[in-house]
Amino acid sequence: MSERRSGKQSRAGGGPRRREPERRSARDVALGVLTEVDEADAYANLLLPARLRDAGLDPRDASLATELTYGTLRGLGLYDAVAEAAADRHPADLDPRTASAVRMGVHQLLNMRVADHAAVSETVDALRRAGGGRSSGLVNAVLRRVSAHDADTWIERLTADRGADEALALRTSHPAWIVRALRIALRGHGRGGDGLEGALQDVLEADNAPAKVSLAALPGLADRDGLTAVDDLPVARADLSPIGLVLEAGDPRDVPGVADAHVRVQDQGSQLVALALTAADTTAEPTWLDLCAGPGGKTAVLGAVAAGRGGRVRAVDSSEHRTRLVRESTAGTAGIVEAVHADGRTVGRDQAGTFSGVLVDVPCTGLGALRRRPEARWRRRPDDVAALAPLQTELLHSAIAAARPGGIIAYSTCSPHWAETAGIVDDVLGDGEVELLDAPAILSELTGRSAETFASAARGGGRFAQLWPDVHGTDAMFLALLARR
Numbered sequence: 001m002s003e004r005r006s007g008k009q010s011r012a013g014g015g016p017r018r019r020e021p022e023r024r025s026a027r028d029v030a031l032g033v034l035t036e037v038d039e040a041d042a043y044a045n046l047l048l049p050a051r052l053r054d055a056g057l058d059p060r061d062a063s064l065a066t067e068l069t070y071g072t073l074r075g076l077g078l079y080d081a082v083a084e085a086a087a088d089r090h091p092a093d094l095d096p097r098t099a100s101a102v103r104m105g106v107h108q109l110l111n112m113r114v115a116d117h118a119a120v121s122e123t124v125d126a127l128r129r130a131g132g133g134r135s136s137g138l139v140n141a142v143l144r145r146v147s148a149h150d151a152d153t154w155i156e157r158l159t160a161d162r163g164a165d166e167a168l169a170l171r172t173s174h175p176a177w178i179v180r181a182l183r184i185a186l187r188g189h190g191r192g193g194d195g196l197e198g199a200l201q202d203v204l205e206a207d208n209a210p211a212k213v214s215l216a217a218l219p220g221l222a223d224r225d226g227l228t229a230v231d232d233l234p235v236a237r238a239d240l241s242p243i244g245l246v247l248e249a250g251d252p253r254d255v256p257g258v259a260d261a262h263v264r265v266q267d268q269g270s271q272l273v274a275l276a277l278t279a280a281d282t283t284a285e286p287t288w289l290d291l292c293a294g295p296g297g298k299t300a301v302l303g304a305v306a307a308g309r310g311g312r313v314r315a316v317d318s319s320e321h322r323t324r325l326v327r328e329s330t331a332g333t334a335g336i337v338e339a340v341h342a343d344g345r346t347v348g349r350d351q352a353g354t355f356s357g358v359l360v361d362v363p364c365t366g367l368g369a370l371r372r373r374p375e376a377r378w379r380r381r382p383d384d385v386a387a388l389a390p391l392q393t394e395l396l397h398s399a400i401a402a403a404r405p406g407g408i409i410a411y412s413t414c415s416p417h418w419a420e421t422a423g424i425v426d427d428v429l430g431d432g433e434v435e436l437l438d439a440p441a442i443l444s445e446l447t448g449r450s451a452e453t454f455a456s457a458a459r460g461g462g463r464f465a466q467l468w469p470d471v472h473g474t475d476a477m478f479l480a481l482l483a484r485r
């Protein structure tokens with residue numbers, strides 16, 4: 001027995017020493033999350049923060065684990081194609097843990113500044129620690145073959161006999177149907193012409209760029225300027241939303257006001273959509289309905305503004321779990337916001353002509369939020385668009401029916417897809433029940449930027465608004481503002 005060991009045994013308190021749990025590395029955490037995303041359809045943006053907290057990683061390792069997880073998931077289409085070409089093994093044919101180790105290794109080899117030998121050996125070690133020792137030889141062999149070429153060479157080889165869209169899809173790691181849908185969306189929303197292919201490339205690249213953590217300082221509840229003045233707090237004013245902050249580093253839970261829901265993690269585009277309704281409906285003591293409220297990001301903004309204007313908010317969601325999340329999100333304005341578990345499609349009939357403003361942020365494909373939900377692009381199917389359209393239309397009709405005459409309806413999606421944005425609103429405009437308001441002008445008032453920046457030019461006379469990650473630094477949110485006649 002070594003002196004060191006006997007010394008430890010004789011420490012105060014005595015007794016047999018309990019084994020310290022082995023500290024988990026960044027690769028252990030990333031491999032665990034990637035495996036759960038693959039086998040249990042988990043969401044990386046929800047799972048990773050919890051796993052990082054459990055592991056107690058220091059900030060440097062936490063950011064490495066985040067890059068390994070998000071980067072691997074975003075690049076999955078390319079990485080699977082490379083693994084298959086290199087070693088005749090498509091990761092989808094392997095068990096989730098082994099497949100995740102292969103993908104995480106390929107990400108390090110092709111897209112991170114990690115030495116090849118470290119990318120291979122540390123990935124294999126993480127796989128062994130996760131209990132996947134039996135596959136370690138296979139993963140080692142696949143990764144060694146992948147390491148024979150750099151990313152550009154693999155892409156050149158793999159795209160040589162593909163069509164233009166398939167090649168672009170592989171290079172930017174998106175499914176080809178999403179590449180085509182984004183091109184149609186760009187053209188439809190007025191970014192066509194000679195610059196179309198460049199704009200498409202920019203949007204696809206923006207989907208692959210890590211998004212900074214964006215926060216909303218809820219009006220009347222949090223002091224945005226005060227927060228930016230706190231020493232050692234790495235937050236800055238956001239450049240678009242008048243209530244927005246950007247967290248430059250660290251954990252959002254350490255920001256004052258986050259614990260009591262006065263400051264909330266929320267994309268700036270989402271903040272602007274909620275604020276646009278509050279700016280378009282200037283009623284004193286407004287009564288607002290949020291018809292698809294869960295998890296409550298926009299409801300929290302509506303609640304805070306309503307509190308300052310003597311108003312009320314009714315927040316509806318058809319999912320019980322997400323209705324509970326709305327209650328948590330609006331803890332700062334609990335007496336103002338009432339969260340209700342119900343089907344939004346029936347509210348227009350049950351509470352016809354009631355509300356001064358209605359937000360209908362419909363369930364959609366989420367193609368505008370791919371940078372924040374890295375696995376989403378591989379889960380969505382082209383059929384999802386058509387499957388969601390009837391629900392989106394019904395919810396919009398219900399929203400219009402629930403608004404009182406002269407009331408404002410805000411229709412929004414976190415997708416620029418033509419069929420779930422202008423396609424849905426165009427149909428309803430034909431009924432003559434509503435008038436289309438100038439959403440870009442409202443966004444211009446809120447942000448100080450020109451209305452043209454936000455205008456979706458093609459239809460609606462430039463009155464639809466479309467945000468883009470490459471232009472505005474937000475999720476690609478769509479907004480139409482309607483007034484009930």
Ligand SMILES: C[S@@+](CC[C@H](N)C(=O)[O-])C[C@H]1O[C@@H](n2cnc3c(N)ncnc32)[C@H](O)[C@@H]1O
Nearest residue numbers: 292293294295296297298317318343344361363
């Ligand atoms: C895009 S999310 C809303 C996001 C939310 N507005 C926010 O900012 O946090 C769409 C929501 O619609 C809900 N939903 C789906 N079908 C619904 C229905 N028939 N009635 C009410 N809510 C519905 C989903 O549960 C989901 O929470």
